[in-house]
Amino acid sequence: MSNPSILILPGDGIGPEVMTEVRKVITWFGEARDIQFDVSEDLVGGAAYDKHGTPLADETMARAQEVDAVLLGAVGGPAYDDLDFSVKPERGLLRLRKEMDLYANLRPAQCFDALADFSSLKRDIVAGLDIMILRELTSGVYFGEPRGIFEEGNERVGINTQRYTESEIERAARSAFELAMRRNKKVCSMEKANVMESGILWREVATRVGKEYPEVELSHMYADNGAMQLVRAPKQFDVILTDNLFGDILSDCAAMLTGSLGMLPSASLGAPMANGRPKAMYEPVHGSAPDIAGQGKANPIACILSFAMALRYSFDMGAEADRLEKAIETVLSDGARTADLLGEDGVDPISTSEMGDAVVAAL
């Protein structure tokens, strides 16, 4: 059998910097554990636009469909702010999600004990936090038609369409329940069923799928209340199931609870391929952070943890994923901090590359 294949798309801003550190980790797995990956690399986002005039070339898209896992850095930046909507860096990312049909976006929000004091929330509210947000990623208002800016009378109107079919909701819900079965057996589904019919259908389908998982406790919450509860008492949750747009906001909100966005990975999974592995893309939750790009200040941990998720969900290497996560915990407990993780206690930050080296050393 050939080696598992990975396509690396570093993208823009700090994407290439953090990806360099992931490569060190991949190399370590090859050398120290004899786990080999076929790694290729290509452009996405602004970097792809600069070369090809499109944020994702068709060849790159085709390659992404073939590999076992895509690792993506980040896309976007002020240099591309004035681009037409259709070629914005984000469209490259959205195209990957849509065409690979990556409907289940897993966003864990875990608070590392060594960082609990760094959160803007009080320690007892976040210490030990371990929740998983399952965000539907291929539908909803991100992709619904009609969309656009249209003339209407003597003015313009901006239109987007929130749109969910039963089967779209169903497969996302099923992923959430499957995850919950391997965790603490609780799913909280969030929508605005009091205001939106799409939310009513969401709630109905989630309830129906829930009946197939009698061991899992299902609750429903309006998304506004969900945001509030995430800040008030996030440990009440295990798995949160929500749609594309609510998931975007709620997961960023949850991310911030853990102290730094520089810590948070994500996995976007689709249907199984012929080899049994799911279509998959892994990316840090953080963006391209143009303000610190190229300065060696970025925290590579979110991207390294995204690779750990790849080990777990694409390559069935749970023990190796544990090992990598453990190494990161060790490094943090030892006090290594990139600039984003600095509180007031006057520790000196280490660089992106020093953090990557520290993780490899702890492996």
Add this chain to the structure above:
Amino acid sequence: MSNPSILILPGDGIGPEVMTEVRKVITWFGEARDIQFDVSEDLVGGAAYDKHGTPLADETMARAQEVDAVLLGAVGGPAYDDLDFSVKPERGLLRLRKEMDLYANLRPAQCFDALADFSSLKRDIVAGLDIMILRELTSGVYFGEPRGIFEEGNERVGINTQRYTESEIERAARSAFELAMRRNKKVCSMEKANVMESGILWREVATRVGKEYPEVELSHMYADNGAMQLVRAPKQFDVILTDNLFGDILSDCAAMLTGSLGMLPSASLGAPMANGRPKAMYEPVHGSAPDIAGQGKANPIACILSFAMALRYSFDMGAEADRLEKAIETVLSDGARTADLLGEDGVDPISTSEMGDAVVAAL
């Protein structure tokens, strides 16, 4: 000139309880300050449905259009969960907002110093917090057509439409800039212009309106980042301008920063009426809290502060509003706490009605 008129709609759950306390305050203004209001009362939400089979009777709607200000308690509750969407308690509230054309929803998030330790956020992050969210309230996905659950092939699809015209964005943006002029001269506009065309139009119009207010510093932020920044460093904001759905979530998120939802008022303002006063409805941000309804546990402060906003925005009685807000601060500094405001230090909570009495006594 006749007395200013107020229509009280207590609604469901804790709505009637907290409104009883507001009535005490209104009575105090009549007796102690000789400021008289013509107060009438009617049903909304589940209470209206129980009597009339609709969450807002036409007569009530007509009366709301005539008065100087509507004070609303809260709507909804589990007893109404299985009602058809078209007669849900929330539809009564949404009808008032829409037909009164209350496009500017003002949601202050202020952290009372006496409560700073009660927030789940660290004291230094929230102490002194004073931000204002301006949420557009009459359009967007709450009201856009088409909407509903439709058959499509052999399954159903839930559809809602996000829809903003230039003039809708413009008037909301203008309200935000006007507010900022009387505050710290900063507006941060939040949307998802990287994903939604309606967000692109939003950003463009906000920028255009901003040109009329050269003294005000305008910034733009994606709504997901906005949620994150609210948790990370909320004091960076002055006025936040956002749409109906993002505003719903972001304002609940901001609300939680202040320690208790039981503290937060809101004003929903429309165009000026013949008498120069804006169409206006005032309501606490909290919901009907069915779990504590009827137990005398509810915190009436959010509703009393909503009346203070009425004094300020409808009746041009800024000094009286200040007086009322001051009284609440005094009561809190003296240690009075309803159950929602209790930390771990073992103080005994006072009841809804004791809190109302304490505020009146401090006036």
